[in-house]
Amino acid sequence: EVQDVATTSLENMLQRHNCDWGVAIVMEVETGYIKAMANLTKFKDTKGNISYRERMNQSILTRTEPGSTFKLASLLAAIDDGLIDITDSVDTGDGTHQFYEETMRDSDWKEGGLGTISIQEAFEKSSNVGCALAMQRAYKKNPQQYLDKLSSMGLYNPLNLNFKGEQPPIIKSSTGDKRWSGVSLTQMAIGYEVQYSPLQTLSFYNTIANNGRMMKPLFAQALSRRGEVFQTIEPEVLQEKILSNSTIRDAHITMKGVVERGTAERVLKNDSYSMAGKTGTAWAAVDGSYINKKYQASFCGYFPAEKPKYSCIVVVFNPQNGVYYGSALAAPVFKDIADMMYAKEFFKSELVSEKIVDTSLPASKDGHQSEITQVYNDLGMNYSSSSQDASWVFTETGDTQVKVKPKTIKKDVMPYVVGMGLKDALYLLEAQGLRVNISGHGTVKKQSIKSGTSLANTSLVSLEMSHNN
Incomplete structure (x- = not known):
């Protein structure tokens, strides 16, 4: 692995x-x-x-x-x-x-x-x-x-x-x-x-x-x-x-x-x-x-x-x-x-020592599929993925199952990062060569450039997070 x-x-x-x-x-x-x-x-x-x-x-x-x-x-x-x-x-x-x-x-x-x-x-x-x-x-x-x-x-x-x-x-x-x-x-x-x-x-x-x-x-x-x-x-x-x-x-x-x-x-x-x-x-x-x-x-x-x-x-x-x-x-x-x-080695050992009382499914941020599904597997959560080959995904949390769906990322095109954690969003945006202004912390709430927009003449994007500093 x-x-x-x-x-x-x-x-x-x-x-x-x-x-x-x-x-x-x-x-x-x-x-x-x-x-x-x-x-x-x-x-x-x-x-x-x-x-x-x-x-x-x-x-x-x-x-x-x-x-x-x-x-x-x-x-x-x-x-x-x-x-x-x-x-x-x-x-x-x-x-x-x-x-x-x-x-x-x-x-x-x-x-x-x-x-x-x-x-x-x-x-x-x-x-x-x-x-x-x-x-x-x-x-x-x-x-x-x-x-x-x-x-x-x-x-x-x-x-x-x-x-x-x-x-x-x-x-x-x-x-x-x-x-x-x-x-x-x-x-x-x-x-x-x-x-x-x-x-x-x-x-x-x-x-x-x-x-x-x-x-x-x-x-x-x-x-x-x-x-x-x-x-x-x-x-x-x-x-x-x-x-x-x-x-x-x-x-x-x-x-x-x-x-x-x-x-x-x-x-x-x-x-x-x-x-x-x-x-x-x-x-x-x-x-x-x-x-x-x-x-x-x-x-x-x-x-x-x-x-x-x-x-x-x-x-x-x-x-x-x-x-x-x-x-x-x-x-x-x-x-x-x-x-x-x-x-695999540390987080899982911590989980088995804790008594989990709440049996409802926790909400998940969008992000990298391998990381998200690894955590789901460690937690024993029920989920389904519509595309095993997709690197980046978004999630829909239901009462009994989380649905994992592919997120499309294209070169020189603004991706949709709303709903992602800051580090995953920065990873995607900086990989596109963008400088990123950040307001707040938590999950990305708004992005200044609409997804699907060409980045040919763009070097800066602003993100508004779910929580103010």
Whole structure:
């Protein structure tokens, strides 16, 4: 089931944004067992039809500059070395800063930047300038100490997967390297001048979720022949402790902040369970240059945040429909996977411990069919679906049965989002490239653009919710 959701959600996102390829990986935190791995690459047939197929194991074989997901490693190195604290302040100014000949910009620099903020806020808001200045403050006098610390954290090593083609990360080990320059420290701080595979990045985040214990990723728990198990595969520790307990605690605090207050808030924050992680948006180099403006969007994290059970990474490469942030492309796929796993493993166990007195059917918001029917199944509710293939649906709740009917979604056409929860509505609208103004909270009550309207010349829509703030 996890593999199906990971593949389906990822494929839908890739198709919607005409991406080159994407991956989604789920790992069990304590053991390192891989629970799902989806690798989808664009394929165009002789008639020009585009589909996505498992053509290459991008999760293991493809190394790219991770961008902002690497900020976690940089900041934790400096924190563990005792050189900075998450409560320290950093002046990001107007969101731009000159490092030698390079001008670094934050995503909101056109709006005037964030000014003076804490290092924790710089991480939560993914401020390039803030994170780079923090690392410059920590390691300017001795950048070799930064490289040595990253090495001690296991970030230079392959994962020893015994997979043909697996390679170690690409990362400078010495400031004496001929490729080292005046901007290398601040570029590495924000995830450039390094290259990791998606699984290597996930392994590091899984280690943080596992309180600093690095596990080898494993693709099977046992080997069998003719139905008989002849070898069990036990969890394997690659490094017992990569960081101190206090540094790990700061990592949990800052990654929860990304979801609760930062770049992933609008997509991942919810009242049912907690998640933690980091968004990533990076320019993708083509032939050593960024002039083509290809982007890589990612989200890496774990759930539940208080006692992590699973870690997950989603990477989407070269979206071509104008939307390229990790919060808009990768985080929703992460959410689909996490919601399904939480509903199956955690929510259901909570339900059986409660005595349900009210036997009437509860009303349901419109939304994603797989999520809605999963909850119906867990609750033992009677429902019927007129289209099992539909991704998005609306519901009609009767006295004894809920009817689930398909909701039509067309590209560049305003969808009908009245009756949906805010997060599902935002997912659909932002996927259409729209900016959304929101008034209130709850369920969508009114939308400023009539459903069915062409969005060719529209960039903003307003939603009125069922409850005022």
